[in-house]
Amino acid sequence: MSDIPFTLDQLRILKAIAAEGSFKRAADSLFVSQPAVSLQVQNLEKQLNVPLFDRGGRKAQLTEAGHLLLSYGEQIITLCQQTCRAIEDLQNLQGGTLIVGASQTTGTYLLPRMIGLFRKKYPDVAIQLQIHSTRRTCWAVANGQVDLAIIGGSVPPELEESLKVIPYAEDEMALILSANHRLARVEEIDREELYQLKFITLDSQSTIRKVIDNVLIRWDVDPKRLNVEMELNSIEAIKNAVQSGLGAAFVSVKSIEKELKLGILHHAHIKGVELKRTLSLIINPNRYRSKASEAFSREVLPEFTTLDGYENLEKFYQQTNNINPIIENNSVENSEEVASVEVVSKSMKKK
Numbered sequence: 001m002s003d004i005p006f007t008l009d010q011l012r013i014l015k016a017i018a019a020e021g022s023f024k025r026a027a028d029s030l031f032v033s034q035p036a037v038s039l040q041v042q043n044l045e046k047q048l049n050v051p052l053f054d055r056g057g058r059k060a061q062l063t064e065a066g067h068l069l070l071s072y073g074e075q076i077i078t079l080c081q082q083t084c085r086a087i088e089d090l091q092n093l094q095g096g097t098l099i100v101g102a103s104q105t106t107g108t109y110l111l112p113r114m115i116g117l118f119r120k121k122y123p124d125v126a127i128q129l130q131i132h133s134t135r136r137t138c139w140a141v142a143n144g145q146v147d148l149a150i151i152g153g154s155v156p157p158e159l160e161e162s163l164k165v166i167p168y169a170e171d172e173m174a175l176i177l178s179a180n181h182r183l184a185r186v187e188e189i190d191r192e193e194l195y196q197l198k199f200i201t202l203d204s205q206s207t208i209r210k211v212i213d214n215v216l217i218r219w220d221v222d223p224k225r226l227n228v229e230m231e232l233n234s235i236e237a238i239k240n241a242v243q244s245g246l247g248a249a250f251v252s253v254k255s256i257e258k259e260l261k262l263g264i265l266h267h268a269h270i271k272g273v274e275l276k277r278t279l280s281l282i283i284n285p286n287r288y289r290s291k292a293s294e295a296f297s298r299e300v301l302p303e304f305t306t307l308d309g310y311e312n313l314e315k316f317y318q319q320t321n322n323i324n325p326i327i328e329n330n331s332v333e334n335s336e337e338v339a340s341v342e343v344v345s346k347s348m349k350k351k
Contacts, residue, residue: 005047011073013040018070021059078144082288098292099128101140101149105208105235106279107131109254118300125292134207141282147293148283153207166281166312169305172253173212173275175268178245184266191221191270198229198247200238211277212250219273
């Protein structure tokens with residue numbers, strides 16, 4: 001066996017097969033033929049002298065050796081990507097890539113504004129925005145697949161020691177009604193009136209639904225007593241349903257700015273209740289932070305934060321002092337939580 005009996009291409013193929021569950025779908029995702037994928041796997045198994053896949057079933061299942069190689073292979077691929085990005089950074093933000101993560105609401109209604117401001121300052125930096133659940137986004141940051149992220153929920157307990165969580169801004173939640181609703185003419189409504197409304201919500205397992213329920217509980221409103229008529233899978237669908245008079249809903253104020261200006265939705269205020277949640281910036285302090293990431297943090301984030309959030313950012317900058325850590329076996333293990341994120345190729349950047 002040679003010192004390095006595999007190539008990066010072979011590791012990428014192994015990772016694709018594990019993610020897609022079949023040789024054919026892996027080949028399609030990599031834009032190569034299935035025979036080429038099969039040949040690379042056969043060569044890899046010969047070079048390592050161990051079987052990597054159990055070929056007895058319909059789905060490509062990794063053997064114990066396959067799982068071991070995949071675990072280290074993902075770390076190798078990530079480190080190679082970070083190496084390339086570090087070299088690109090030497091061009092003083094004349095290139096390179098910034099990968100930003102976000103949970104659903106922040107990614108849809110807040111991050112596009114931030115990215116727009118960043119692109120005006122650094123048009124040559126390629127940007128990816130990854131919008132996923134809070135849990136999946138946290139795992140992506142922990143594993144170095146996302147530079148930084150803004151989330152509205154809590155970091156999974158198993159990642160609390162691996163991630164730096166910086167309270168960033170307050171997000172006001174609004175009770176919305178159709179403009180023609182009988183309560184749209186009332187300045188404030190009582191808490192008890194909430195139990196008479198028909199509500200449209202996200203799925204009960206969604207992060208933002210859980211956050212809203214917790215905020216309501218703090219103000220002595222029992223979420224279990226709310227009459228949930230309908231569960232939808234997106235904020236846009238909820239807004240359209242409310243606009244059509246199908247019920248009421250709790251959403252972020254950031255998501256209804258246009259509708260409020262047009263007068264097609266009504267923001268109902270609840271007497272004695274302030275519905276707010278904390279948005280947090282998360283990073284992995286043990287990972288390399290690119291110049292693009294530093295520029296985004298220092299030049300864009302302060303433009304959208306609250307006073308307390310700005311102070312939190314300043315404290316963080318003083319603590320880090322622009323020192324980028326060296327990676328030494330400190331990657332976080334993750335089984336199936338993180339989706340594969342490929343660094344934007346040079347062919348996709350500005351020519």
